[in-house]
Amino acid sequence: MRNRSKPFGRWWPLLGALLLALAAWGGQRWLERARARAAGAAQALAAPLASAARAAVASAQPDDEAARLRQELAVLRLEYTALQEQLERERLRGGHLVFPHQRLAKLEPCALLFRDPATWFKEFSVDLGSANSVRADAGVLNASGVVGKLSQVGELSSQVLLLSDPACRFSARLARTGLQCAVAGDGRHGCLLQHLGGEDDVRVGDLVETGAGSRSFPGGVPVGTVVRLAHLDGGLRLQAEVEPAAALNRLEGLYVWVGEPAE
Numbered sequence: 001m002r003n004r005s006k007p008f009g010r011w012w013p014l015l016g017a018l019l020l021a022l023a024a025w026g027g028q029r030w031l032e033r034a035r036a037r038a039a040g041a042a043q044a045l046a047a048p049l050a051s052a053a054r055a056a057v058a059s060a061q062p063d064d065e066a067a068r069l070r071q072e073l074a075v076l077r078l079e080y081t082a083l084q085e086q087l088e089r090e091r092l093r094g095g096h097l098v099f100p101h102q103r104l105a106k107l108e109p110c111a112l113l114f115r116d117p118a119t120w121f122k123e124f125s126v127d128l129g130s131a132n133s134v135r136a137d138a139g140v141l142n143a144s145g146v147v148g149k150l151s152q153v154g155e156l157s158s159q160v161l162l163l164s165d166p167a168c169r170f171s172a173r174l175a176r177t178g179l180q181c182a183v184a185g186d187g188r189h190g191c192l193l194q195h196l197g198g199e200d201d202v203r204v205g206d207l208v209e210t211g212a213g214s215r216s217f218p219g220g221v222p223v224g225t226v227v228r229l230a231h232l233d234g235g236l237r238l239q240a241e242v243e244p245a246a247a248l249n250r251l252e253g254l255y256v257w258v259g260e261p262a263e
Contacts (some may be wrong), residue, residue, distance in 0.1 A: 097143055097255065101175060101209060102220030106259035108132060110140075112251045113157055121164040121189055123148075126254060129156045134256050137215045139170075142253040145222030145245030146210065150256065158256075163223070163244050164189050171211035172223055177201050180211055183223055186241065189248060191224065193240040198231055202240050215261035 097104045108128060115124040128134050130153050140147045140160050148168055152159040161168045165185040172183040172193065179201065182194040196202060206226040210217040228241040 097141070099145070099209075099220060099222055100207075102218060104141075104218065104221065104257065106257060107255040108134060108258050110254050110256055112254065115251070121162055121185075121187075121248065123151065123162060123165065124160050124251065125157050126160055126256070127157055128256055129154045129158050131155050134158060134258060137261070139210075139214075139216035139221070139257040141217070141221060141255055141257065142246055142251075144247065145224070146217065147246045147248065147251065147254065149216040162248060163191055163246070164248055169194075170214045170216050172208050173211040173219065174202065175207040175209050176203075177206075183208065183242065190227075190244060191242045193226070193242060196238040196240060198233075198235040198238050200238055202226060202229060202238060204229060206240075208242050217257060218259065 095105075095107060097107065110126040110128040113125040113127050126140070134150060134153060136150050136153050138150045140149055146163055148160045148162040148165070149170070150158045151161040151167075163183075163185055164187070166187050167185070168191075169182060169184040171180065173180050179196075181196055183191050184194055185191050193202070193208065204226050208223040208226065210219055210221040210223060212219045222245040224242040224244040226240050227243045230239045230241075231237070232239055
């Protein structure tokens, strides 16, 4: 008996190849459509992101400009303050301080540079130095009276020894009687009169002024007021505590006296 399926056997490979070609073509078309759909989705997603990015950049630019303007304004304010201080110093230069027994000229205005809390009632620094023709031991004062004297002088700045420091000493006198004595800091916030005898006429409330013969001040500049008296060594010596005329907690309106010291 003849086998009828044999004539079709030779077509199976061709049929298989055709099916594979169709499958490959369909897969390629599907891949292209998938790629197109993915590109469309990416564009749809990128459009709002790009818009948001442009909006963020646009909003950031005014913020950056505002920050730059604020910085420039801060610099201008500092420059304006410096100019005001310079103008005020020029206005004060060559001026006078008038006290009950002294009209003081030859003053150089200065400003506080630094004050260490650890040495609050001992010293501070000011913005005058040898370039401004100031000298060591020159007196420092304000409109109320003595503040201290220069202890170290640099080219552009100087150290001031406060009136309350025991190392700050100079000649003094009582305004009421003219009694000559010396004054030195008490190491706290005031000062003491030295070289007083037990019989000297000193009273609470007496005004103490700078005396003659000082390298730091001319006579007649207020130092402070006697606030307490004590007799020592069986009444042989008198100790007088003085409250400074100048507020040593508020160092404002400072001057350095640049006059000639007494010889």
